[in-house]
Amino acid sequence: MTADERPTVPTELDRPGREALAELAAREPATIRAVSAYLTDLAAWRERADGETSTESTPSDSETYPDGVPSHASISVTEIAGTEYYYYQWREDDEIRSETVRR
Numbered sequence: 001m002t003a004d005e006r007p008t009v010p011t012e013l014d015r016p017g018r019e020a021l022a023e024l025a026a027r028e029p030a031t032i033r034a035v036s037a038y039l040t041d042l043a044a045w046r047e048r049a050d051g052e053t054s055t056e057s058t059p060s061d062s063e064t065y066p067d068g069v070p071s072h073a074s075i076s077v078t079e080i081a082g083t084e085y086y087y088y089q090w091r092e093d094d095e096i097r098s099e100t101v102r103r
Helices: 015-025 029-053
Strands: 054-057 074-080 083-092 095-102
Touching: 015 029
Parallel strands: none
Antiparallel strands: 054 074, 074 083, 083 095
16 A cells, blocks of 8 residues: 555444544544554453353364254353353254253
């Protein structure tokens, strides 16, 4: 990118995100850099916070699905009151099925 080329706005942003970027584009470079640093820190914090409460995973070789749960079920690991649970969820025809098992 040369000095004359303006960066392109990411296409995955929704309307409020695009409007926020348009507002920031009019700010001083120092302000934009400060916002960038904040957003990087915010993204890292969100990733850590999301990882502490629930994580999407697939079972390892040593883990198996409970009886009645298909191997294509998604798995979330959730901690409730200090106890971890596997939360299995899958679709059967037009219905969403789920099962929770203590880890």
